[in-house]
Amino acid sequence: MKTEYKIIVDLIEEKTRVLDVGCDDGTLMESLKKDKNVDARGIEISKDKVQICVSKGLTVIEGNAELDLKQFPNDSFDYVVLGQTLQAFVNPEIVIKELLRVGKKAIITIPNFGHWKVRLNLLIKGTMPITESLPNDWYNTPNIHMCTIKDFVKFSKIINFKIFKSLALTNKNISNITNSNLFYKNLFAELGIFLIEK
Amino acid sequence: MNIKENIKTLVIKKPLKLDCGKTINNFPLAYETYGSLNKNKDNAILVFHALTGDQFVTGINPVTKKDGWWSYAVGPNKSIDTNKYFVICANVIGGCMGSFGPSHKNPDTNKIYGTDFPVITINDMVNAQVNLLDHFEIKKLFSVVGGSMGGMQVLQFISNYPDKANTVVPIACTSNHSAQNIAFNELGRQAIASDHNWSDGKYLYNNTLPDKGLSVARMAAHITYLSKKGLQEKFGRKLQERDALKFGFDADFQIESYLRYQGSVFVDRFDANSYLYITRAMDYFDLVKQFDGNLSNAFKKTKAKFFIISFTSDWLYPTQENKDIVIALNAIGADVGFVEIKSDKGHDSFLLDVPDFLKTLKNFLDKSYSER
Numbered sequence: 001m002k003t004e005y006k007i008i009v010d011l012i013e014e015k016t017r018v019l020d021v022g023c024d025d026g027t028l029m030e031s032l033k034k035d036k037n038v039d040a041r042g043i044e045i046s047k048d049k050v051q052i053c054v055s056k057g058l059t060v061i062e063g064n065a066e067l068d069l070k071q072f073p074n075d076s077f078d079y080v081v082l083g084q085t086l087q088a089f090v091n092p093e094i095v096i097k098e099l100l101r102v103g104k105k106a107i108i109t110i111p112n113f114g115h116w117k118v119r120l121n122l123l124i125k126g127t128m129p130i131t132e133s134l135p136n137d138w139y140n141t142p143n144i145h146m147c148t149i150k151d152f153v154k155f156s157k158i159i160n161f162k163i164f165k166s167l168a169l170t171n172k173n174i175s176n177i178t179n180s181n182l183f184y185k186n187l188f189a190e191l192g193i194f195l196i197e198k
Numbered sequence: 199m200n201i202k203e204n205i206k207t208l209v210i211k212k213p214l215k216l217d218c219g220k221t222i223n224n225f226p227l228a229y230e231t232y233g234s235l236n237k238n239k240d241n242a243i244l245v246f247h248a249l250t251g252d253q254f255v256t257g258i259n260p261v262t263k264k265d266g267w268w269s270y271a272v273g274p275n276k277s278i279d280t281n282k283y284f285v286i287c288a289n290v291i292g293g294c295m296g297s298f299g300p301s302h303k304n305p306d307t308n309k310i311y312g313t314d315f316p317v318i319t320i321n322d323m324v325n326a327q328v329n330l331l332d333h334f335e336i337k338k339l340f341s342v343v344g345g346s347m348g349g350m351q352v353l354q355f356i357s358n359y360p361d362k363a364n365t366v367v368p369i370a371c372t373s374n375h376s377a378q379n380i381a382f383n384e385l386g387r388q389a390i391a392s393d394h395n396w397s398d399g400k401y402l403y404n405n406t407l408p409d410k411g412l413s414v415a416r417m418a419a420h421i422t423y424l425s426k427k428g429l430q431e432k433f434g435r436k437l438q439e440r441d442a443l444k445f446g447f448d449a450d451f452q453i454e455s456y457l458r459y460q461g462s463v464f465v466d467r468f469d470a471n472s473y474l475y476i477t478r479a480m481d482y483f484d485l486v487k488q489f490d491g492n493l494s495n496a497f498k499k500t501k502a503k504f505f506i507i508s509f510t511s512d513w514l515y516p517t518q519e520n521k522d523i524v525i526a527l528n529a530i531g532a533d534v535g536f537v538e539i540k541s542d543k544g545h546d547s548f549l550l551d552v553p554d555f556l557k558t559l560k561n562f563l564d565k566s567y568s569e570r
Contacts, residue, residue, distance in 0.1 A: 017531075050537045051558050057565035059503070061524055061536040071525040 001031060003172050007193050008081060008107055009035055011165065016078035019043070019103060021065045022085040026053035029060075041077075043068055066090060069098040077103040084109050084191075087143040093159050100161060100198045109193045112168075114148030114186040133190060149177065149185055149192040156196070165195040204260035205253075205296040206230060210329050217319040217482075224305075227326055228296025229253050229288040232272065233280035235334060240570070242336050243278060243563075244327065244363075245287040246344030246351035248549075249419075249476055250468055252295035253287045256280070261295065262467050270551050277560040282567065283340065288327045290351075292318040292476050294469035297326075301402060301469050312471055313399030320347070320483045324355040331362065338362055340567060343559075345369035345548035346515065347476070350483050353496070353523065357485065360500035365566045367559070369507045369548045372519040373493050373526070374484035379514065382422050383477035386415030390470045399471050412470040413461030420460045425511035425544035429453065493526035504534040505562045507555065509547040535562070 005028045012018060014036045020029050023042030026049075032038040042060035044050050053060040061068070065082070066089055080103030082095070087110065089095045099106040111133045112118075121129035128138035136143070147155070149168065156163050166177040168189035177185045177192065185192075205228045213223040230253040235242060245255055247267065252259070256266040256273045271277040272285055289297035292315070300315035331339065342363045344352045349371025356366045372379070393411025395401055401408055421429075433453040437443070440450065449455040489495040497504075504527055508520035517538045527534040539555045541547040547555060 047537060047540060047554075051554065051561070054505070054535060054537065054558050055561040055565065057569055059533055059535045061528070061534065062538055063536070071528045073529055073531070076528075076531055 001027060003169060003174070004083065004109055004191060004193065005031060007167060007169070007174055008083070008109070011107055011193075011195055012036055012038060012079055014038070017041075017076070019072070019077040019080045021069070021080060021082045021099070023049075023053065023058075023060060024083075025049050026056050026058045026060065028081065028083065029053070029058050030056060033058075065095060065098075069095075069102055072102040074101055075104050078105065079103055080106045082106065082108045084111055086110055087145045087147060089145065092145050092147075092155075096155075096159065096161060096196075100196065104197070105164070106196050107193065108152075108196060109191055110147060110149070110152055111143075112149050112186065112189050112192055113146040114150055115190055116187050119187075149189060150182060152192060152194065153177075153182065162197045163194050164197050167193040169193065207296055208330065208333050210326060212329065214322065214325055216316050216322045218317045220316045222298065222316070225291070225298035225326075226296060226302075227288050227291065227298065227329065228293075229286060229330060230255065231287075232256060232285040233283050235284040235336070239334070239336050240338065240340060241282065241567070242284045242286060242334065242339045243341045243343055244330070244339050244355070245272065245278070245285055246324075246327075246342070246348035246355070247287060247290065248344070248346035248348045249480065250416075250464070250473075251348070252293065253289045254295075255285060255287045267549060270549070271556055271559060277556045278343065278563065279560070282564075284334075286330055286334070288330060290318075290323045290476065290479075291326045292323070292472060292479060294472040299469070300399070300471035300475055310400075310402045312402065313474070315471070315475060317478055317482075318475060319479050320350050320354045321358070321488075323479065324351050324358060327351075328355070328359060328362070338364060340570070341365040341367060341563060343367040343369070343563075344371075346371055346545065347480050349515075350480065350485075353485055354483075356500050356502055357488075357496040360497075360502070363502050364570055365563070366500075366502045366504045367507070367562065368504075368520075368523065369559075370509055370512050370515045370520065370545055371523075372483075372515050373496075373523055374486050375481050376519070380481045382419065382514075383481050385418050386477060387474050389414040389418065390474060393470075396470060399474075401470070407465065408470045409465040412465050412468065412473060413458075415473060416464040416468075417457040417461040420457060422514045423544055423546040425513065425542055427511060428542045428544055431542065493523065494530045497527055497532055498530055500532070502533075503566060504532060506534065506536045507548070507558065508536075508538045509541045509543070509545070509552075509555070510538055511542050512545040512547060514545040 017039045020042045029040040050062045080099045118129040168185040169191040207226045251267045289295040349368035352368040390411040393408035395406040396408035436452040438455040508517040524536040
């Protein structure tokens with residue numbers, strides 16, 4: 001399993017209710033059910049992936065987070081997980097607010113656009129960066145709102161949510177992000193993982 | 199041979215108070231079963247049929263001699279695997295395949311009911327069918343499954359009997375009939391009523407059936423079960439056994455011939471008054487109104503696991519109407535999954551060979567069964 005998923009599983013307490021937004025083929029939901037005895041639900045936009053989830057016995061609805069989160073009542077989940085898709089939404093602010101309305105806590109992971117390879121790529125080549133985690137060209141990427149770890153931390157102050165825990169994933173190593181190391185983590189981490197609250 | 203010999207019938211002695219206010223008792227409920235009930239009696243699936251379906255879900259229908267209406271989905275190793283599950287299906291009351299309906303005689307007057315038959319509802323249908331559980335001594339069904347009007351019965355069933363099913367699968371349906379649906383049903387009813395032979399529903403006395411009216415009703419309805427794209431691809435403007443237009447009103451086009459055929463075979467197996475009664479029941483269906491405008495309340499008491507399926511090209515019971523049910527369930531934190539299956543086959547997709555649908559239905563049932 002992806003290290004990212006392992007970290008998310010570790011962040012989630014046992015026997016809680018979790019909504020995985022953009023649950024893909026249900027890999028994370030499966031481990032949450034197995035390892036943490038979680039009541040897991042998923043939303044997934046791809047019909048094929050929904051069908052894969054159903055074949056795994058997972059409770060998933062086909063839908064779009066921007067349209068379909070509103071059907072859930074306030075605080076109906078202990079955690080809402082949004083893995084590497086915040087940058088694909090038209091309005092990330094509304095999505096974060098919806099995540100924190102539906103869930104008591106949210107876990108958001110973001111591919112770090114501040115990574116040195118990305119910066120170097122743009123600096124040297126002068127074209128939009130293409131990396132392992134960002135494989136698309138500028139004209140066909142679903143990622144319309146890329147941000148860096150630093151941007152996300154800044155965003156928490158702008159739209160007013162609390163970052164409870166922030167972790168950096170660098171070469172499969174996990175470390176804490178603090179105010180003092182933010183500059184370096186923003187340069188070297190591939191992924192930022194944030195546990196947030198209202 | 200009397201076709202009734204092939205029809206299993208349960209006589210319901212318990213009085214059933216209908217929504218219209220009348221009470222019926224000692225009435226027949228025709229049903230069929232497939233597979234076998236296990237020792238724990240926890241592998242039963244109650245399948246509800248749609249408007250023109252009947253209890254003969256799969257295999258050869260002993261009355262029509264054709265394949266059962268859900269042969270693609272129900273049978274050994276199929277989506278609803280009869281090697282594993284005990285499948286029960288009853289003909290709805292108001293129907294014409296052996297259950298209490300307008301072609302039956304009124305015991306009080308000894309006359310065929312015709313339009314004197316009480317108006318029945320989806321609620322009445324499921325309240326009649328729940329008696330099958332007692333008959334088979336089943337405390338809790340593994341699943342209730344149905345498409346179209348069958349899906350409406352599924353929703354009504356779990357609302358009325360929240361602890362009588364583990365899983366709930368409404369397919370291509372709605373929680374209340376839209377104006378468009380009522381309009382199409384009314385078109386069908388008017389086609390029947392305007393056939394002179396209908397004689398205010400007393401045609402069984404005259405030995406003249408309102409075949410023309412019923413067949414037009416079926417033709418109109420059949421169009422609503424397909425999609426524009428599906429029709430275009432299958433028929434386009436292809437001509438029927440001719441090289442050129444004949445400049446007349448014969449069936450020049452294949453689609454005309456196809457619809458006429460659909461209409462003509464339908465009248466051999468369906469009763470015109472039953473068509474009136476069942477379409478009426480569908481039009482009256484409004485689970486939202488039954489729960490004072492809040493659909494969520496219909497499902498508040500159940501812990502069942504729901505799985506809702508719609509089809510991209512279904513414009514009769516479009517995805518949004520199916521999704522409204524999902525939304526109502528999510529609003530109360532119910533266990534609900536949902537998928538919209540891609541298909542060009544319109545509303546009829548659930549009856550046809552649509553592999554993604556058949557696979558998904560099987561996966562949901564089999565996984566839920568192994569995890570129960």
